[in-house]
Amino acid sequence: MGNSLRRVLSTLLWTAGLVLTLGSIDRLFLGPIAPNGWIRVASIDAVPAAAGKIKTPNYFPATLGWPPEKIFYQLKPHPGWWISAKVNSDEPNSGTVWIGTLVDDSLSSLGDSNFLADCLSIPQGLRCPEGWYFLSKQTPDNQTLYVLTNFSKQEGIRIIEGL
Amino acid sequence: MQDFTWLTPYLLLNLSHGLLGLIWLGGLRRWTGSLPAILEASLLRWLLALPAIALILRSLGLTTATPAGPVLIRIDDWSKIINQSELALGALLSLSAGAALVTFIQEILPLLKKMYPNISKNRQRLEVTQNSRPHLALENITRSYFKSSSTGAITDRSITRSWSPHAWTWKVRTRAPKVIVSTDLWIATEGLFFPQIIISTAVLSLLNDDELEASIAHECAHLAIGSNFVLGWIWLIRLVQLFNPAALVAFRELVECRELACDSWASWITRKPEALASAIKKLTDANYVTLAQSSRDTHAARAEIRTTAQRIQALLETDVTAPDSAIFLIFSTALLGGLLWGIR
Numbered sequence: 001m002g003n004s005l006r007r008v009l010s011t012l013l014w015t016a017g018l019v020l021t022l023g024s025i026d027r028l029f030l031g032p033i034a035p036n037g038w039i040r041v042a043s044i045d046a047v048p049a050a051a052g053k054i055k056t057p058n059y060f061p062a063t064l065g066w067p068p069e070k071i072f073y074q075l076k077p078h079p080g081w082w083i084s085a086k087v088n089s090d091e092p093n094s095g096t097v098w099i100g101t102l103v104d105d106s107l108s109s110l111g112d113s114n115f116l117a118d119c120l121s122i123p124q125g126l127r128c129p130e131g132w133y134f135l136s137k138q139t140p141d142n143q144t145l146y147v148l149t150n151f152s153k154q155e156g157i158r159i160i161e162g163l
Numbered sequence: 164m165q166d167f168t169w170l171t172p173y174l175l176l177n178l179s180h181g182l183l184g185l186i187w188l189g190g191l192r193r194w195t196g197s198l199p200a201i202l203e204a205s206l207l208r209w210l211l212a213l214p215a216i217a218l219i220l221r222s223l224g225l226t227t228a229t230p231a232g233p234v235l236i237r238i239d240d241w242s243k244i245i246n247q248s249e250l251a252l253g254a255l256l257s258l259s260a261g262a263a264l265v266t267f268i269q270e271i272l273p274l275l276k277k278m279y280p281n282i283s284k285n286r287q288r289l290e291v292t293q294n295s296r297p298h299l300a301l302e303n304i305t306r307s308y309f310k311s312s313s314t315g316a317i318t319d320r321s322i323t324r325s326w327s328p329h330a331w332t333w334k335v336r337t338r339a340p341k342v343i344v345s346t347d348l349w350i351a352t353e354g355l356f357f358p359q360i361i362i363s364t365a366v367l368s369l370l371n372d373d374e375l376e377a378s379i380a381h382e383c384a385h386l387a388i389g390s391n392f393v394l395g396w397i398w399l400i401r402l403v404q405l406f407n408p409a410a411l412v413a414f415r416e417l418v419e420c421r422e423l424a425c426d427s428w429a430s431w432i433t434r435k436p437e438a439l440a441s442a443i444k445k446l447t448d449a450n451y452v453t454l455a456q457s458s459r460d461t462h463a464a465r466a467e468i469r470t471t472a473q474r475i476q477a478l479l480e481t482d483v484t485a486p487d488s489a490i491f492l493i494f495s496t497a498l499l500g501g502l503l504w505g506i507r
Contacts, residue, residue, distance in 0.1 A: 007491060010195040015498045018187060019505065022235045030240050 034075035038110045047073040051081050052101050059162035063087045098148040135160045171242040174259050179506050180214035181409025200423035207417040209496050213503050215403040235505030259406035290344040297340035300376040308432050348446050352385045370442050377439035384428035436478040447471040
């Protein structure tokens with residue numbers, strides 16, 4: 001019995017030691033593990049570079065504030081970000097602009113902003129309510145930017161061209 | 164130039180699993196004292212199987228890209244680092260190719276020579292003859308086995324299940340040993356689905372009754388632990404990891420360990436470890452003389468002598484004990500599985 005217990009304890013300790021060593025080596029060289037899914041942060045500075053650079057738009061409707069009200073980023077499964085700014089009003093349909101870089105299935109886990117997922121609705125296609133416009137453009141550094149807004153289409157075009 | 168970067172995660176995953184498994188097992192041997200051969204053989208089997216299963220699951224896309232739960236080693240991230248360095252990628256590919264080449268030359272080619280007479284020039288047409296000595300030896304072994312079982316020497320249910328009187332009768336007793344006329348020293352289990360013990364007349368004239376009984380008990384142990392059918396599966400698992408040098412090492416260790424495990428079983432059944440040690444020595448010495456005279460495979464013969472010395476030492480210096488409990492095997496296998504799951 002004593003021998004068996006000694007063997008079990010030795011095995012547990014050895015395995016635990018290996019786990020700690022391997023985990024430490026991995027974290028030492030690769031850094032902490034990136035969390036899965038979308039994360040909301042309070043400021044643009046909190047978005048890691050690996051998610052992509054958030055550029056301040058050259059044009060933004062005057063009624064909207066900057067910095068944006070909602071900021072989300074994701075590193076895994078795919079890197080990307082979304083920001084949202086809304087006209088300060090009690091009206092639920094007041095002017096809103098969403099700017100982002102990632103449109104895929106992971107949007108469904110964006111938490112309290114499921115409007116984005118419902119509207120962009122991968123893979124069924126766009127299902128935004130009437131009055132919303134969805135635009136995209138390719139930047140010189142090969143990044144795709146998306147704008148979703150219920151301002152006028154012209155405003156949407158001005159915003160996306162200013163990015 | 165061909166892009167091999169897509170291979171990196173698979174090669175790295177399998178190599179990491181194999182290496183970690185060997186390191187873990189080595190530590191186990193060091194820190195828990197020597198492991199019983201039967202236990203070690205089982206652990207080595209899992210050590211070979213689990214990485215292969217992980218590789219197959221990943222190849223089929225059945226493991227998620229972003230794994231849930233704690234991760235010890237992030238294979239995808241390490242793969243990206245390796246792919247960014249031509250030197251690192253080249254080293255990994257060379258290591259893998261080298262492992263495959265060694266496996267082919269050292270293991271697959273000899274197996275093909277053994278299986279296909281057209282390749283091997285030494286294959287003889289075998290004549291079967293009658294001899295009562297092996298049958299008497301088998302009856303003695305069966306009596307000893309049943310006596311050990313009934314005295315409660317085996318208490319572990321997983322062991323009694325595979326060694327139950329019914330299983331023994333089906334696996335061992337119904338497969339009467341076949342005696343072949345041959346000057347080659349030949350005692351082995353042959354056949355995939357219905358294996359049988361084959362003994363050459365040269366062996367019968369070399370060994371005395373006790374040595375013959377111990378040798379047949381060793382072969383009975385092979386039959387009872389799964390014999391060639393299980394070995395066939397191990398080979399398949401091995402082939403999945405053709406490019407893994409760690410799997411090469413693990414497989415070699417497993418083959419040797421299975422022999423030690425069967426020696427252990429045979430000693431326990433017959434209570435005559437000295438007889439088995441003597442039989443092994445006689446067979447090996449006679450084999451070496453033959454091979455040395457033919458000036459062929461002397462390296463293989465010397466390697467066999469080193470292995471034989473290990474086996475004899477284990478037989479003579481280890482106490483004859485009943486087979487080990489399966490509980491520790493289940494526990495340690497679960498730990499190994501958890502450890503390997505952390506690498507993905």
